Amino acid sequence: xxxxxxxxxxxxxxxxxxxxxxxxxxxxxxxxxxxxxxxxxxxxxxxxxxxxxxxxxxxxxxxxxxxxxxxxxxxxxxxxxxxxxxxxxxxxxxxxxxxxxxxxxxxxxxxxxxxxxxxxxxxxxxxxxxxxxxxxxxxxxxxxxxxxxxxxxxxxxxxxxxxxxxx
Amino acid sequence: xxxxxxxxxxxxxxxxxxxxxxxxxxxxxxxxxxxxxxxxxxxxxxxxxxxxxxxxxxxxxxxxxxxxxxxxxxxxxxxxxxxxxxxxxxxxxxxxxxxxxxxxxxxxxxxxxxxxxxxxxxxxxxxxxxxxxxxxxxxxxxxxx
Numbered sequence: 152x153x154x155x156x157x158x159x160x161x162x163x164x165x166x167x168x169x170x171x172x173x174x175x176x177x178x179x180x181x182x183x184x185x186x187x188x189x190x191x192x193x194x195x196x197x198x199x200x201x202x203x204x205x206x207x208x209x210x211x212x213x214x215x216x217x218x219x220x221x222x223x224x225x226x227x228x229x230x231x232x233x234x235x236x237x238x239x240x241x242x243x244x245x246x247x248x249x250x251x252x253x254x255x256x257x258x259x260x261x262x263x264x265x266x267x268x269x270x271x272x273x274x275x276x277x278x279x280x281x282x283x284x285x286x287x288x289x290x291x292x293x294x295x296x297x298x299x300x301x302x303x304x305x306x307x308x309x310x311x312x313x314x315x316x317x318x
Numbered sequence: 319x320x321x322x323x324x325x326x327x328x329x330x331x332x333x334x335x336x337x338x339x340x341x342x343x344x345x346x347x348x349x350x351x352x353x354x355x356x357x358x359x360x361x362x363x364x365x366x367x368x369x370x371x372x373x374x375x376x377x378x379x380x381x382x383x384x385x386x387x388x389x390x391x392x393x394x395x396x397x398x399x400x401x402x403x404x405x406x407x408x409x410x411x412x413x414x415x416x417x418x419x420x421x422x423x424x425x426x427x428x429x430x431x432x433x434x435x436x437x438x439x440x441x442x443x444x445x446x447x448x449x450x451x452x453x454x455x456x457x458x459x460x461x462x463x
Contacts, residue, residue: 156408170434223342225349244340245433248385248412252432257329263413265339265385 156254157284160207160299163250164288171242172222173291180280180287184298191296192216193235195243199251201261202280205301207250209243215293222292240266246297321441323355326378328449331357335377337368337394338410339386343433347381347410349448350437354444357359365389365397372398372405379444384411392422399426406451408443409434 161178168176194210209303211219220230231240243266251263283300324332334351336346336358348358356379360371364386372380380398384391391409398405407427411418414432422430428447431440 167434170436223346225346234342237340241340241342244385245342245412248414248433252413252415260417263385265387288427 155257156203156301156303157286158300159250159253160297161286162246162253164246164295164297167249168288168295169213171245172219172229172290173255174291176290176295178286179289179294183208184283186287190269190271191218193239194296195236195240195266196269197243197247198264198276199247199261199301200261200264202304203254203301204304205299207243207247207301208296208298209246210269210296210298211239211242212294215295218292236250236268240268250267251273258293286312319353319437321354321437322451324441325355325449326442326452327363329378331355332379332444332448333357333375333377335360335362335368335371335375335380337362337365337371337380337386337391339363339385340383343383347435350435351381353437354441356444363387363393365394367395367399372402374399376402379447380405380407381410382407384409384413384422392418392425392427395422395427396425404451406447407439410440428431 165176168174190210192210193214193216194208196206196208197292198206216235216239217230219233219242222242223238224230224234248263285299286297288295288297326332330365334356336344336351344361351358360373366389368382382391382395383413387418395407398407407423409427410433411428412433414430419430423439429443431443459460
């Protein structure tokens with residue numbers, strides 16, 4: 152997976168976490184996932200279709216998810232389980248929306264679908280056509296994982312292979 | 319942060335319709351509307367519901383998400399503005415690429431703001447849209463991100 156596809160997601164996560172939760176998010180680990188991704192806390196998935204195709208999962212450990220719900224609601228009350236799931240979905244929407252905005256403005260045309268709660272214990276993994284990269288971010292409020300399984304569609308892939316695309 | 323209550327044309331409260339498929343996002347926008355001294359007269363979770371809510375409530379301002387199930391925000395804008403050219407619709411979306419913004423503005427949206435929303439930025443945009451609409455009922459839109 153090319154770095155020009157990944158970097159917007161890293162930038163976006165850092166910016167959105169800073170804006171909404173008031174803290175930094177540092178990359179602690181990056182792995183290529185060949186098996187199925189196992190979520191570690193509360194997660195939401197967004198699909199993208201078009202010249203870039205695939206899905207992205209944002210997964211927050213329970214501490215980070217609870218804190219996100221509190222910060223996004225702007226209220227100190229303990230959030231309900233539903234509120235925590237909603238908060239993670241909305242945060243995912245913002246992170247991925249901001250990232251795909253950067254990609255789209257670079258010329259990639261694709262559609263973003265509404266976020267959905269990612270409830271399965273095992274889910275997307277790498278395939279022959281789609282590599283999956285998992286990034287772990289550490290924040291003072293907990294751990295966040297970003298699982299990116301996207302690929303260029305055929306025309307873009309050909310262009311990319313021919314060196315037409317540059318970051 | 320405290321805001322001076324929004325006003326327009328001597329109305330006691332500006333009436334808002336809040337459209338977003340995320341209940342969480344709607345709650346947050348409603349909280350901001352109240353902080354701005356406005357009144358939420360309707361909520362909708364998709365474009366289809368937004369159209370019927372607009373017809374039922376005739377709000378002063380609509381805060382409209384883009385990516386939603388059933389009918390997306392831009393299509394809903396087109397329907398609403400077709401029937402109500404005076405509608406003041408501000409797009410509020412995390413997806414802010416040029417094509418989307420231009421499309422929304424061409425369909426009749428008055429402004430755009432990208433999530434995460436900064437309260438002071440949204441307040442300024444609403445003030446601008448209200449004053450612009452009062453001066454020029456069918457103004458074309460602007461962009462704020």
